[in-house]
Amino acid sequence: MAEHLSQSELDYPFKLLEYFNGFRISKAIFSACELGVFDLLLQSQKPMSAVEVAQKLGTSEDGIERLLDVLVAIEIVDVEVVQGTAFYSSTDVANLYLAKTSPKSLHDLIIYNSQTIYPLWNNLVDAVREGKNQNEKTFGLPSEEIFSAIYRSEEEMLKFMGLMNSTWVIDGHDIVTAFDLSSFKTVIDLGGCSGALARELAKEYPSSTVTVLDLPAVVQTAQRHFAQQDDTICFQEGDFFEGEIPPADLYILARIIHDWKEDKNLKLLKKIHTACHPGGGVLIAEALLFENRRGPTMVQMFSLNMLVQTEGKEHPPSHYTRLLTDAGFRDVQVCRTGKSYDAILALK
Amino acid sequence: MAEHLSQSELDYPFKLLEYFNGFRISKAIFSACELGVFDLLLQSQKPMSAVEVAQKLGTSEDGIERLLDVLVAIEIVDVEVVQGTAFYSSTDVANLYLAKTSPKSLHDLIIYNSQTIYPLWNNLVDAVREGKNQNEKTFGLPSEEIFSAIYRSEEEMLKFMGLMNSTWVIDGHDIVTAFDLSSFKTVIDLGGCSGALARELAKEYPSSTVTVLDLPAVVQTAQRHFAQQDDTICFQEGDFFEGEIPPADLYILARIIHDWKEDKNLKLLKKIHTACHPGGGVLIAEALLFENRRGPTMVQMFSLNMLVQTEGKEHPPSHYTRLLTDAGFRDVQVCRTGKSYDAILALK
Numbered sequence: 001m002a003e004h005l006s007q008s009e010l011d012y013p014f015k016l017l018e019y020f021n022g023f024r025i026s027k028a029i030f031s032a033c034e035l036g037v038f039d040l041l042l043q044s045q046k047p048m049s050a051v052e053v054a055q056k057l058g059t060s061e062d063g064i065e066r067l068l069d070v071l072v073a074i075e076i077v078d079v080e081v082v083q084g085t086a087f088y089s090s091t092d093v094a095n096l097y098l099a100k101t102s103p104k105s106l107h108d109l110i111i112y113n114s115q116t117i118y119p120l121w122n123n124l125v126d127a128v129r130e131g132k133n134q135n136e137k138t139f140g141l142p143s144e145e146i147f148s149a150i151y152r153s154e155e156e157m158l159k160f161m162g163l164m165n166s167t168w169v170i171d172g173h174d175i176v177t178a179f180d181l182s183s184f185k186t187v188i189d190l191g192g193c194s195g196a197l198a199r200e201l202a203k204e205y206p207s208s209t210v211t212v213l214d215l216p217a218v219v220q221t222a223q224r225h226f227a228q229q230d231d232t233i234c235f236q237e238g239d240f241f242e243g244e245i246p247p248a249d250l251y252i253l254a255r256i257i258h259d260w261k262e263d264k265n266l267k268l269l270k271k272i273h274t275a276c277h278p279g280g281g282v283l284i285a286e287a288l289l290f291e292n293r294r295g296p297t298m299v300q301m302f303s304l305n306m307l308v309q310t311e312g313k314e315h316p317p318s319h320y321t322r323l324l325t326d327a328g329f330r331d332v333q334v335c336r337t338g339k340s341y342d343a344i345l346a347l348k
Numbered sequence: 349m350a351e352h353l354s355q356s357e358l359d360y361p362f363k364l365l366e367y368f369n370g371f372r373i374s375k376a377i378f379s380a381c382e383l384g385v386f387d388l389l390l391q392s393q394k395p396m397s398a399v400e401v402a403q404k405l406g407t408s409e410d411g412i413e414r415l416l417d418v419l420v421a422i423e424i425v426d427v428e429v430v431q432g433t434a435f436y437s438s439t440d441v442a443n444l445y446l447a448k449t450s451p452k453s454l455h456d457l458i459i460y461n462s463q464t465i466y467p468l469w470n471n472l473v474d475a476v477r478e479g480k481n482q483n484e485k486t487f488g489l490p491s492e493e494i495f496s497a498i499y500r501s502e503e504e505m506l507k508f509m510g511l512m513n514s515t516w517v518i519d520g521h522d523i524v525t526a527f528d529l530s531s532f533k534t535v536i537d538l539g540g541c542s543g544a545l546a547r548e549l550a551k552e553y554p555s556s557t558v559t560v561l562d563l564p565a566v567v568q569t570a571q572r573h574f575a576q577q578d579d580t581i582c583f584q585e586g587d588f589f590e591g592e593i594p595p596a597d598l599y600i601l602a603r604i605i606h607d608w609k610e611d612k613n614l615k616l617l618k619k620i621h622t623a624c625h626p627g628g629g630v631l632i633a634e635a636l637l638f639e640n641r642r643g644p645t646m647v648q649m650f651s652l653n654m655l656v657q658t659e660g661k662e663h664p665p666s667h668y669t670r671l672l673t674d675a676g677f678r679d680v681q682v683c684r685t686g687k688s689y690d691a692i693l694a695l696k
Binding site: 005009010012013016017018019020021022023024025026027028029030031034035058059060061062063064066067069070072073074075076079081086091092093096097098106109110113118119121122124125127128129130131132170292293294295296297298300301303304305307313339340 | 353357358360361364365366367368369370371372373374375376377378379382383406407408409410411412414415417418420421422423424427429434439440441444445446454457458461466467469470472473475476477478479480518640641642643644645646648649651652653655661687688
C-alpha cells in the first residue's frame, strides 16, 4: 500500500501543485527537442546567449529565453551569467539522451509523446468513461483499427517506429541479456518494427540468425530509414495475425501482447507454439505490473496509456504465465530488469 | 546555478522519463476531478470497489480501475485489498484540495488547467517560435485581445474566475498578512474577479471597506456564482484601463501586471497613483522570480505560461520596484511568502 503524501501537504499542497505542473515540464522538454535546442547546444563550441539561440533556431528571443530558463531550472541545460547576460550550454544528460544525433537519443520517443500521446491524453476523461481508445475523437481515426490509426501515413508510421526504436536503444540490452538466449540459433522478432531490439540480440548472440517479421509497409520503411551498414539482421514481410509464421527456435514479442485483447493474444501464442521448433521458445518483452497491481507507478501509467491508445493493457507476470501455459508453452521464467521493460521466457 | 541531474542518470534516464511522464500524471488527476472521483469517495461512507465507482460515475469499470490504481500510486487515493478485490477510499489531501465541496478546493483551478491550459501548451513550440500566445491556434480566438479570449462565453468566464478563486483560497491569507494593512480604511481590488482575495482582506481587517472593481460582466457573474451570505465585500462595475478609478487608500493588483506589456502597466500604475489618497498605497500580488531569473522553478514555469496565454510575463522584484517608482510610488517593500504568490507594497 502506498504511503500517503506527507502531512505537511495539508498545510500547503506543494506536491499536488507540482503534479498539476507536470504537463508543463513535459511539454517544455518536448518543445525544446522539437525546436532543436539540444542539437544546437551540442554542436555549439561555446555557451550561447538566448539571442544567439533565437537567431540560429528562428524563434523569438523572449520565448526561447523563457524556455531555456525553465530547462536550466530542471537541470537539463546549464547557464553561466557573464556581465548580466546568460549563456546557455548543454549538460551530459541532454547530450546523451536529448540530442538527435546521440546513439542513445530519445528524440523520437519525445516527438511521439509530444505530437501523438499528449493530444490523446487530452481526452482521458472520455477514455475512462467509454473504456476505449480516443483515436477517433483526437485524430478522426477509427478506434477499432489501432494500427490503421498509428500507421495512417508514412510520416506517422515513421514517428511510431522512432518511438519503438528509442525504447530499445535504452532498454534493449537488458531485455536480450535477461536470459541466456545463445542456444536459440534462429530468432524471429514478430512485429520487430525498426529492428532495434533485433540488432541488440544479434550483437549479443553473434552466432544466431535474427529476422524481423513485420507488415510490408513497416519493413519497407525500416529498410529505408533505419537500415545500418553491414546490418546484422534480416527483414521479412508478413502479417503474424493473418498470415503464416515461419519456423524458428525463438520468437520475440516485444510490446505486442499489451496492445490487444486476451483472445487475440492467446490465438497468436498458439500459432507461435505450432510454428516453433521443439525445444524452442518465446521471449516476451513488456512492462510488468506487480502481482497485486499496486505498482510500479510507471507501469500503471503505461496501462492507462494503453486504454487511451489501444485495446490492450499492462499485466502482472501471472497473466503472461497463464496465457503462455494455455498456449502450450512450459517453464515460464520472469525477469524484472529494473528499467522500463521486463522479460519473460517460455519454452515449447 | 542549478546542480546537474545526478551522474547515475547517464546510466539510465529515470528522472528524464519521469519528466516525460509528467503530462500523464497531471491529466490523471485532472480527469479524476472532472469525473467526480474525489467527491464520490468523500461522500461515500465506506471504501468502494472500482465496479461501484464505475456505476456511480457512469464510467467503464476497466477505465476507472486503471485510473484509480494510478491515483493510488501517486498517493492521492488509498486502497485496501480484501479477498482479491480492491476497495478505494479518499485521503486527507484529496478531501481537502480535490473534492469540490471543500472550502480549500482546487477543483476549479484543475478544470481550468485541464480544459484550457493543457490544450494551449500543445502549441508551445509555436508560442516560442512566434513569441506570442496561442489563443488563435488553440481555440480560434484573437491573440491580441487576451480577455476577449479568456471571457469568450459565460461558461469560460466562470471557469477562469474559478481558477482565480481557487488560488486565493489557498494563497490569499499569506498575501493579505504579508504586510500590516490595517491603516488602509478603503481598499479597492482592481480586477478582483470572484472576490476571494478581497474577502480574505476583509476578514483580516474587519474595520476596512473592501470593494472589488471589475468589468460589468465579471461583476455580474461574481454576484451570481461567488456571492456569499452576509458578504463582507462590495462589487463595483468598471474598467480600470479605459474608465475611471475611484479614490481609495489602498489598491490591490493581484495577478494583473503579469498579463500585460510594460507601457500598459506603467500607464495603469500612474492612473492609480493619481486616484490614490495621500498616504495610501498599492499592493501587488504576483509570483516573483529571483533577481537573477534563475528560479523559483514554478515561477519560471508561470512565466512560460504567460507567453502561451497572455502578452505578459513574470518578473523579479526589481522590475516591480522600478515600475512603481516610475509611476510615482515610494517605499517599495517586497515580501516573499514561500507559497505560490508573493506581495509587494508601495506607498504614495
